[in-house]
Amino acid sequence: MNPDTPGDDASILYYDADYPSLEIGPARGEDVAALARIGLLGDVAFYTEQAVASGGPVLEIGCGTGRLTIPLARAGVEVRAVDVSEAMLARLRDRLAREAPEVRARVHVVRQNASTLDLPGCAAKLAILPFNVLMLIPDAEETRHALRAAARHLAPGGLFALDVMNPATLPWQADPAPVPSRPRRNPLTGNPYVRHAQASAVDARGVQRIAGWYDELLPDGAIRSARFAFDWRMIDRAALAALLDGAGLAIERLAGDFDGAPWSEDSRRIVVTGRRKPDAPAAVPGDALQSGPDGLELGA
Numbered sequence: 001m002n003p004d005t006p007g008d009d010a011s012i013l014y015y016d017a018d019y020p021s022l023e024i025g026p027a028r029g030e031d032v033a034a035l036a037r038i039g040l041l042g043d044v045a046f047y048t049e050q051a052v053a054s055g056g057p058v059l060e061i062g063c064g065t066g067r068l069t070i071p072l073a074r075a076g077v078e079v080r081a082v083d084v085s086e087a088m089l090a091r092l093r094d095r096l097a098r099e100a101p102e103v104r105a106r107v108h109v110v111r112q113n114a115s116t117l118d119l120p121g122c123a124a125k126l127a128i129l130p131f132n133v134l135m136l137i138p139d140a141e142e143t144r145h146a147l148r149a150a151a152r153h154l155a156p157g158g159l160f161a162l163d164v165m166n167p168a169t170l171p172w173q174a175d176p177a178p179v180p181s182r183p184r185r186n187p188l189t190g191n192p193y194v195r196h197a198q199a200s201a202v203d204a205r206g207v208q209r210i211a212g213w214y215d216e217l218l219p220d221g222a223i224r225s226a227r228f229a230f231d232w233r234m235i236d237r238a239a240l241a242a243l244l245d246g247a248g249l250a251i252e253r254l255a256g257d258f259d260g261a262p263w264s265e266d267s268r269r270i271v272v273t274g275r276r277k278p279d280a281p282a283a284v285p286g287d288a289l290q291s292g293p294d295g296l297e298l299g300a
Helices: 029-037 043-054 069-074 086-096 101-105 140-152 237-246
Strands: 058-061 079-083 107-111 124-129 154-165 192-199 207-217 223-233 249-255 269-276
Touching: 043 069, 043 124, 043 154, 058 069, 058 140, 069 079, 069 086, 069 101, 069 107, 079 086, 086 107, 101 107, 124 140, 140 154, 140 237, 140 249, 237 249, 237 269
Parallel strands: 058 079, 058 124, 079 107, 124 154
Antiparallel strands: 154 269, 192 207, 207 223, 249 269
């Protein structure tokens, strides 16, 4: 979400329904289809493989409600899970409360803004910025700060992985009217809902506003509506490469999906893995689990 998204925004309330987990709770066929439509099928397996190979600890920037955090912790990896939204982190804590004690102990929840991230003692082996985190920082300068912060919190030779949508496959013109989604089911209530979204034209900064509302059908036949709005910024392959280079992060592989398909202009996503450059700013020294005024929690 955008850094200033309020906790009662419908994009947060329906987040787990829009972007379902196949690893947390029952995996349904409709969830597989939903993830395939938005190009996210396979992202959890991809990031889990990266995390296990690194040995951890992992710095996850933009953890949301834990769709990725919990599978990483279940795989035996220590995770620093960072998000700016307290509402999203509250959902993550609720999910963690239902996990085994050893899984909970591997997750350290942090509420901070990615562009001002400051975790004394963090020297991660892998930093990840999954599922459009960079796109959801509308300000270009803050995007640069977020990537520099990620590099600063990596150990020497540390790895990074991220993904964003390929802007060449997205509409840049304004929608003439709100576009309804396919019907989905809210996992919290069991009720069906439809999302109505309308995109603005992409402006001179490369920013597009997506706004609309959700209609949920209640058991008594009434419709409950809730509004949402967010901005995202288009980041093409060349711009992403320049941002990473400027942050001290070297690309080692750039793919068009989470299975490693070669990237092309028609690829749905840009999936990047790489390594912190030797001349990047030094990682923060000290005990990686040291608590401090930065909001780091020892466990969740």
